[in-house]
Amino acid sequence: MASLNVYSVLVVLFLTCGAVMATKENDQIIKENNCETKMGLPCVLEAFTSIFNTGCISSKCCGELVVLGKVCHSVLVKSTLENPLFKDLNPATMIAKGIQTWNNCLALIDSPSPSA
Numbered sequence: 001m002a003s004l005n006v007y008s009v010l011v012v013l014f015l016t017c018g019a020v021m022a023t024k025e026n027d028q029i030i031k032e033n034n035c036e037t038k039m040g041l042p043c044v045l046e047a048f049t050s051i052f053n054t055g056c057i058s059s060k061c062c063g064e065l066v067v068l069g070k071v072c073h074s075v076l077v078k079s080t081l082e083n084p085l086f087k088d089l090n091p092a093t094m095i096a097k098g099i100q101t102w103n104n105c106l107a108l109i110d111s112p113s114p115s116a
Helices: 001-024 026-030 041-052 059-068 070-082 091-110
Strands: none
Touching: 026 070, 041 059, 041 070, 041 091, 059 070, 059 091, 070 091
16 A cells, blocks of 8 residues: 555656656746736636636636736646646647637737727
8 A cells, every 4th residue: 555655656756847847948938927926816717718628718817818918828828738637638729729819818808898
């Protein structure tokens, strides 16, 4: 039983270290641009769901995504794809969905508000 626990810990460490090494450049970009602090958690979850699952992103969260900026948005999508948990996803499809989400939000934020 103890050897199973040690094995599990080693697997987790291996996966974590692999993810850390693969995303070192992305992590630097994320830190330099303060990407992790520019969106609230509810909007992060909405954006994530709209890209990596099936879902919509609200206009409020689109506003937060646009404030986050294209550099942060792109690097966070790429960083997520480098995580071993998402190895079964098609990177080209997910990047395309990320670009689509960005463009939809940009169009929504740039469009004039309807008059009251």
